[in-house]
Amino acid sequence: MTETAKFDLVVVGGGPGGYVSAIRAAQLGLKTAVVERDLLGGICLNWGCIPTKALLRSAEVWHLIRHAEAYGFKVEGAKIDLPKIVERSRKVAGQLNSGVKSLMKKHKITVFYGHATLAGAGKLNVAKDGQAVAELSAKHIILATGARARSLPGLEPDGKLVWTYKEAMVPQALPKSLLVVGSGAIGIEFASFYRTLGVEVTVVEVMDRVLPVEDEEISALAKKAFEKQGMKIHLATTVTKLDRGADSVTATLKDKAGKEQSITVDRVILAVGIVGNVENIGLEKTKARVEKTHVVVDEYSRTAEPGLYAIGDLTGPPWLAHKAMHEGVVCVEKIAGQKDVHPMDTGNIPGCTYCMPQVASVGLTEAAAKAKGHAVKVGRFPFIGNGKAIALGEPEGLVKTVFDAKTGELLGAHMIGAEVTELIQGYVIARTLESTEAELMHTVFPHPTLSEMMHESVLDAYGRTLHF
Amino acid sequence: MPTEILMPALSPTMTEGKLSKWLVKEGDAVKAGQVIAEIETDKASMEFEAADEGKVGKILVAAGTENVAVNAPIAVLLGEGESASSIKAAPAAPVAAKAEAPKADAPKAEAPKPAAAVASGDRVMASPLAKRIARDAGLDLKNVAGSGPHGRIVKVDVEAALAKGPVAKAAAPLAAAAAPAAPGAVQIFDPHADVPLTSMRKTIARRLTDSKRDIPHYYLTIDCELDALLALRQQLNSKAGEGVKLSVNDFIIRASALALRKMPEVNAGWAGDRIVQFTNVDISIAVAIEAGLITPIIRKADTKGLATISSDMRELGQKAKAGKLKPEEYQGGGFSISNLGMFGIKHFTAVINPPQACILAVGAGEQRPVVKDGALAIANVMTCTMSCDHRVVDGALGARWLKVFKGFIEDPLTMML
Numbered sequence: 001m002t003e004t005a006k007f008d009l010v011v012v013g014g015g016p017g018g019y020v021s022a023i024r025a026a027q028l029g030l031k032t033a034v035v036e037r038d039l040l041g042g043i044c045l046n047w048g049c050i051p052t053k054a055l056l057r058s059a060e061v062w063h064l065i066r067h068a069e070a071y072g073f074k075v076e077g078a079k080i081d082l083p084k085i086v087e088r089s090r091k092v093a094g095q096l097n098s099g100v101k102s103l104m105k106k107h108k109i110t111v112f113y114g115h116a117t118l119a120g121a122g123k124l125n126v127a128k129d130g131q132a133v134a135e136l137s138a139k140h141i142i143l144a145t146g147a148r149a150r151s152l153p154g155l156e157p158d159g160k161l162v163w164t165y166k167e168a169m170v171p172q173a174l175p176k177s178l179l180v181v182g183s184g185a186i187g188i189e190f191a192s193f194y195r196t197l198g199v200e201v202t203v204v205e206v207m208d209r210v211l212p213v214e215d216e217e218i219s220a221l222a223k224k225a226f227e228k229q230g231m232k233i234h235l236a237t238t239v240t241k242l243d244r245g246a247d248s249v250t251a252t253l254k255d256k257a258g259k260e261q262s263i264t265v266d267r268v269i270l271a272v273g274i275v276g277n278v279e280n281i282g283l284e285k286t287k288a289r290v291e292k293t294h295v296v297v298d299e300y301s302r303t304a305e306p307g308l309y310a311i312g313d314l315t316g317p318p319w320l321a322h323k324a325m326h327e328g329v330v331c332v333e334k335i336a337g338q339k340d341v342h343p344m345d346t347g348n349i350p351g352c353t354y355c356m357p358q359v360a361s362v363g364l365t366e367a368a369a370k371a372k373g374h375a376v377k378v379g380r381f382p383f384i385g386n387g388k389a390i391a392l393g394e395p396e397g398l399v400k401t402v403f404d405a406k407t408g409e410l411l412g413a414h415m416i417g418a419e420v421t422e423l424i425q426g427y428v429i430a431r432t433l434e435s436t437e438a439e440l441m442h443t444v445f446p447h448p449t450l451s452e453m454m455h456e457s458v459l460d461a462y463g464r465t466l467h468f
Numbered sequence: 469m470p471t472e473i474l475m476p477a478l479s480p481t482m483t484e485g486k487l488s489k490w491l492v493k494e495g496d497a498v499k500a501g502q503v504i505a506e507i508e509t510d511k512a513s514m515e516f517e518a519a520d521e522g523k524v525g526k527i528l529v530a531a532g533t534e535n536v537a538v539n540a541p542i543a544v545l546l547g548e549g550e551s552a553s554s555i556k557a558a559p560a561a562p563v564a565a566k567a568e569a570p571k572a573d574a575p576k577a578e579a580p581k582p583a584a585a586v587a588s589g590d591r592v593m594a595s596p597l598a599k600r601i602a603r604d605a606g607l608d609l610k611n612v613a614g615s616g617p618h619g620r621i622v623k624v625d626v627e628a629a630l631a632k633g634p635v636a637k638a639a640a641p642l643a644a645a646a647a648p649a650a651p652g653a654v655q656i657f658d659p660h661a662d663v664p665l666t667s668m669r670k671t672i673a674r675r676l677t678d679s680k681r682d683i684p685h686y687y688l689t690i691d692c693e694l695d696a697l698l699a700l701r702q703q704l705n706s707k708a709g710e711g712v713k714l715s716v717n718d719f720i721i722r723a724s725a726l727a728l729r730k731m732p733e734v735n736a737g738w739a740g741d742r743i744v745q746f747t748n749v750d751i752s753i754a755v756a757i758e759a760g761l762i763t764p765i766i767r768k769a770d771t772k773g774l775a776t777i778s779s780d781m782r783e784l785g786q787k788a789k790a791g792k793l794k795p796e797e798y799q800g801g802g803f804s805i806s807n808l809g810m811f812g813i814k815h816f817t818a819v820i821n822p823p824q825a826c827i828l829a830v831g832a833g834e835q836r837p838v839v840k841d842g843a844l845a846i847a848n849v850m851t852c853t854m855s856c857d858h859r860v861v862d863g864a865l866g867a868r869w870l871k872v873f874k875g876f877i878e879d880p881l882t883m884m885l
Binding site: 406439 | 597598615617
C-alpha cells in the first residue's frame with residue numbers, strides 16, 4: 001500500500017549532506033523526512049571516507065609492525081589477514097550506519113527507503129524495486145543524491161579486473177600488482193593502502209603532478225615520498241586501452257610526447273573523478289538547471305525551481321562530505337527563516353587526503369595566490385625541526401603557509417606529513433576569523449605537539465622562525 | 469547595578485569635549501531630566517541632563533577637564549538601595565582626560581594626544597584582517613556595515629567601503645578626524661606663547677582641512693548692482709514696524725533661497741557614493757564669534773519673508789555669540805553664505821562647508837565706476853564669489869545659479885513675489 005504523507009522538508013538522499021540537513025531541519029522544528037535508496041550515511045559513510053580510513057589505519061598498523069624494531073620491538077611471524085582488515089572496515093561502516101539510524105529516530109525524522117522521483121511542485125514519489133512505496137508532499141525538497149565514479153570510454157570498470165572504489169574497498173585477496181588511474185584523493189589513498197600492504201603499485205596521472213589540486217611543492221614532496229615507498233608514478237600520462245585477460249589486465253599508457261608503453265597488472269582501480277547523480281530523479285520536469293552533471297544552485301543551494309534545493313556532490317566540486325554537510329545546514333537555516341545565515345565561504349573548505357604521508361590544505365596555493373595578483377610571504381617549516389615529529393618517528397613532512405604580504409591575510413596553508421589532516425582545522429579557524437599573521441603569532445601552541453609547526457611556519461613567513 | 473554616566477556626543481562631529489562644570493556633587497539625588505553638568509562641545513556650551521534618576525555615587529571626571537572622549541564614563545549613578553561601596557574600582561576615565569586635569573600650566577603637555585580623538589567606548593566588531601586593511605587605508609570602521617555573523621565587519625565589507633573611493637573616507641567624519649586635528653607637534657624655536665586649542669578650534673581645523681584637501685573647489689565671481697535693492701530696503705525699513713530693520717544680508721539670504729528653490733541641483737551635497745539633493749532650503753550663515761566661527765541655519769529660508777529672515781538671523785546671531793546655540797540650530801544646512809562686507813572686504817573665496825556643495829562669499833557693497841550705455845556711471849556694486857564642489861556642481865550650473873541670484877538682487881521686487 002502506498003503511504004501518503006506531508007512534510008515541511010523532504011531530503012532526497014541520506015548521505016552526509018542529506019542526513020545532516022535533516023537533523024538541522026528537525027532541530028529548527030521542521031517536519032522532516034529523508035528518502036534513501038540504499039544505506040543511511042551514503043557513500044561517504046558506507047563506501048567512502050569512513051571505511052577507507054579504517055583500511056588505512058590497518059595499513060598504518062602494518063607499517064608500524066614492519067618498523068617495530070626502530071621503536072624497540074622484535075616482531076616475528078607477523079602476517080596480513082586481509083579478510084579481517086576488510087571485516088573491520090565493514091564493521092566500522094556498519095556501526096556508523098546504525099548511528100545515523102538512531103540519530104534519525106532521536107530527531108523524529110521519517111526515513112523512507114526507496115528511490116525518489118520529483119512529481120510536480122512539492123511532490124515526490126518513492127518506489128522500491130519498481131513498487132510505489134510512498135507519495136510525499138513537501139514545502140521544500142532538498143536533493144542530496146550525491147555522485148558516483150566517472151568512467152571513461154574504453155576504461156569501463158567491470159568489478160572483477162577493473163575496479164572502482166567499491167570493489168577496491170572489499171578485496172578478497174591482495175593483487176600482486178595494481179594500476180591506479182588518477183592521483184586525486186581517492187586514487188592516491190588506495191594506492192597508499194595497497195602499497196603499504198606490499199602490492200606493486202603503479203599510478204598514472206594525466207596532470208603533470210600527483211594530487212593536482214594541492215600546492216606544487218606539496219605535490220612534489222608527496223611524489224618523492226610515494227616513490228621512496230616503491231610506487232611507480234607516471235605523470236602527464238593517460239591510459240588509452242585496457243586489455244582484459246583471464247586474471248590480469250594489460251594497460252596501454254601514453255605520455256605527453258605520444259610515446260606508448262604497456263604494462264600488465266593484476267588489477268586496475270579507476271579513480272578519474274566523479275559525476276553527479278542527476279538522472280532519474282525527475283529534474284527534467286523542473287526549472288532547475290543541470291550543467292554537465294551538476295545541478296546549478298545559488299549560494300543558499302536554491303535551484304531555479306521554487307522550493308527545490310540541491311546540495312553536496314550533486315552540485316559539483318569540491319566533492320567533499322564536509323562541504324555537503326555545511327551546505328545542507330546553511331540551506332536548511334535559510335529555509336527555516338533563521339536570521340544571520342551566511343553562505344558557505346567556498347574558498348575556505350579544507351581538503352584532506354589520508355595517504356601516507358597525509359596531505360591537508362585550505363585556501364590558495366602559492367601559485368594561485370600569485371596568479372590572483374597577491375604579493376605573498378611564504379612560510380615553511382619541516383617536520384625534522386619539530387620535537388614531537390622526531391619522537392613519533394615521523395621526521396618527514398612540511399607545513400607551508402602563504403600570506404598576503406600587504407595585509408597579512410592567511411591566503412592558504414598546505415601540509416604534508418603525519419596527522420596533518422587533524423591539524424588543518426587550526427588554519428581553517430584562523431581563516432574563518434580572518435586572522436592575520438599577528439593573531440597566529442600571538443597564539444600559544446602547546447609543546448610538544450605537531451601543531452607547533454603551524455606556529456613556526458607563520459613565524460618563518462616573517463623571518464622569525466625559532467627552531468629551524 | 470550602579471549606572472555609568474557617559475560623556476555625551478552632543479553633535480555628530482563631536483569626538484571629545486570639555487566637562488566645564490558639574491552642577492551636582494557626590495551624594496546628590498538627581499531626577500531624570502535634571503541638568504547635572506555643562507559640557508563644552510566643539511561648537512558650543514551645552515547643558516547635560518541625567519537620563520535616569522538616582523544618587524550621584526562618584527564623579528569620575530573633574531570639572532574643567534578637557535578632551536574627555538565621547539562615551540567615556542564621567543560619573544556613576546547609584547540606584548535605590550545601592551551604596552557608593554558597590555562601585556568597583558573606578559572605571560578608568562580616559563587617560564588623556566585625567567592627565568590634563570584643570571591646571572594652569574597644563575597647555576605645554578597638551579599637544580599631541582591623538583588617541584583621545586577617537587571615541588573609545590563602543591567596541592567595533594571586526595575581524596583582525598578587516599581592522600588591518602581599514603587601518604592601512606585610513607578608513608574608520610564605525611562607518612562600515614558588517615555582513616559577517618552578528619554583523620561582524622569582515623574583509624569584504626572593508627573592501628566594499630574602500631571601493632566606493634576616497635570620498636567614502638571623506639564622508640566618514642570620524643575617520644578624517646584623527647589625522648589633521650592632531651598633527652605631530654611642530655617644534656618652534658622663536659620666542660612664543662602657546663595658545664591651547666579649544667574644541668571649536670580643533671573642529672574648525674579638522675573640518676576645513678578636510679574640505680580644502682578633499683573637495684575639488686573652484687570659484688565663480690560675479691558683480692551685482694545694489695542700487696535698486698538699497699532703495700527698496702530703505703523703503704521697506706521706513707515702513708516696517710518697530711524692531712524690524714532689514715539688512716542687505718537678509719536680502720542676500722532671501723535671494724539665495726529663491727535661487728536654490730529654482731535650481732535644486734545646487735541645493736545639494738556630496739555623500740560619497742551619491743549626490744544628495746536637499747528637500748528643504750536650509751541656509752547656513754557663517755557667524756564670527758569670539759571662540760571662532762559657527763554656522764547657524766535659517767531653515768526653509770525660501771518660505772520665509774524678509775522680516776522673518778531678519779528676525780531669525782538676529783536671534784541666531786545673538787545665541788551664537790552667547791554660545792547658546794542648540795545642535796539642531798547649527799547642524800545640517802544645504803548651502804552656506806559667508807559675508808565679510810562689513811569689514812570692507814571687496815572679494816574673497818570661502819572654504820566649502822561639507823557635505824554641502826557650495827558656499828557664497830559676499831564682499832562689501834560699495835560705489836564703483838561702471839559703464840552704462842557706453843558712458844561711465846556710478847553704481848553700488850557688490851562682488852560675490854561662489855566656491856563650488858565640482859563633484860556636485862559643474863561650472864555652467866554654478867554660473868547659471870549666480871545669474872539667477874544676480875537677477876533677484878538687481879531686480880529685488882522679483883524676490884518680493
